Amino acid sequence: MQAGNAHYRLDADLPSTIPLFPLVGALLLPGGRMPLNIFEPRYLQMVDEALGGDRLIGMIQPRLDGALRDDGEPELCNVGCAGRIIGFSESGDGRYLISLQGVCRFRVAQELAVKTPFRQGRIAPFLADLGEDQAAGEVDRPSLLRAFRAYLQANDLEADWESVSRAENAMLVNALSMMAPYGPAEKQALLEAADLKTRAETLIAITEMTLARENEDFGSSLQ
Numbered sequence: 001m002q003a004g005n006a007h008y009r010l011d012a013d014l015p016s017t018i019p020l021f022p023l024v025g026a027l028l029l030p031g032g033r034m035p036l037n038i039f040e041p042r043y044l045q046m047v048d049e050a051l052g053g054d055r056l057i058g059m060i061q062p063r064l065d066g067a068l069r070d071d072g073e074p075e076l077c078n079v080g081c082a083g084r085i086i087g088f089s090e091s092g093d094g095r096y097l098i099s100l101q102g103v104c105r106f107r108v109a110q111e112l113a114v115k116t117p118f119r120q121g122r123i124a125p126f127l128a129d130l131g132e133d134q135a136a137g138e139v140d141r142p143s144l145l146r147a148f149r150a151y152l153q154a155n156d157l158e159a160d161w162e163s164v165s166r167a168e169n170a171m172l173v174n175a176l177s178m179m180a181p182y183g184p185a186e187k188q189a190l191l192e193a194a195d196l197k198t199r200a201e202t203l204i205a206i207t208e209m210t211l212a213r214e215n216e217d218f219g220s221s222l223q
Contacts, residue, residue, distance in 0.1 A: 007084065007103075013130075014104070017112065018058045018082055019046045020119040022074055027187040028059040028081040029174040030102045030129045035087075038096040042117035047085070047096050049116070055085045057100060058121065060108070064185055073119070079192050081105045082125070102174070104129035105191065128195075135197035136169040144200050147207040148176055154211055173200045182206055 007013065021043065028034045038047055050057050060080030067075040083100030090096060106123035114120045145164070152159055164172065177190045177199060186206050193199035 014082070014123075014125050015054050015056060017120055017122050018054075018056050018106075019050060019116075020058045020060050020076065020080070020108070020111070020121050021046065022060055022062050022076055022119070024062055025184050025187055026059050026061060027178050027191055028083050028100060028102045029178055029191065030081070030104055031171060032102045032174045032178045033086075034059070034083060034100045034102070034178070036098050036100065038098060039094070044094075044096060045116065046118040047088075047098060050085055051088065056082050056103065057085065058082050058106060058123065059100065061184055061188055064188060076108060076111070076119075076121075077188055079105060079107055079188070081191065082123070133170055133196040135195035138197040139169040139173060139200045140197075140204070141169060141172070143204055144173065144176070147204045147211075150211055151207050154214060169200075170196055173203065177203050180207070182210070 026034070038044055046057065058080045059082075061077045062074035063077055069075060082103045082105075084103055085098050086101045087099030088096065089098075105126040107126070108121045109124045110122045112120045112122060148159070148164075151157075167175065173196050180186075180190075180203065182190075189202055189206075190199055193202050
């Protein structure tokens with residue numbers, strides 16, 4: 001069972017409808033934790049209603065091509081990730097500071113016509129996310145750590161290597177994917193990876209391409 005999924009083991013444990021929170025570049029993965037600073041009135045109401053119910057919010061990106069609905073709101077990607085509110089506090093200026101823990105990915109089966117100011121959708125959850133990822137043992141951990149270390153060195157960044165070395169493969173891959181400073185398309189590719197092994201391979205490939213591009217840019221700037 002992945003961390004954060006103790007409440008959810010079966011399809012019946014998950015609601016069929018959840019609020020949708022569109023956010024560019026946001027990547028939440030099962031077991032991962034995401035801090036959020038909520039200040040828009042519609043999303044303050046969304047959090048209020050989630051806290052009074054099943055505490056789940058669906059993090060999802062606007063569609064990558066920038067398509068808009070007739071009302072000017074962005075169309076959404078097909079796949080997002082449901083997160084449970086595990087931390088909540090209020091600031092002195094009306095904001096909510098919340099922490100989400102990823103439960104499972106979902107596909108938007110249908111966006112609903114609702115009267116709430118925030119969007120809601122009927123979801124088809126990725127039930128495999130509620131159990132152990134059988135591909136975790138197949139992750140090429142040395143290659144992943146090598147790429148991660150090279151990226152940090154190239155950008156003069158530090159990491160808590162003791163914590164990294166202790167992390168299980170599932171937590172390591174998902175945490176590094178969420179931390180990675182990549183764009184919306186790369187984030188969506190990491191989200192939609194078929195399994196943990198594929199996500200790790202995708203993260204390694206993106207990192208290696210980024211490093212190669214940075215080296216080319218550095219070389220051209222010296223010419």
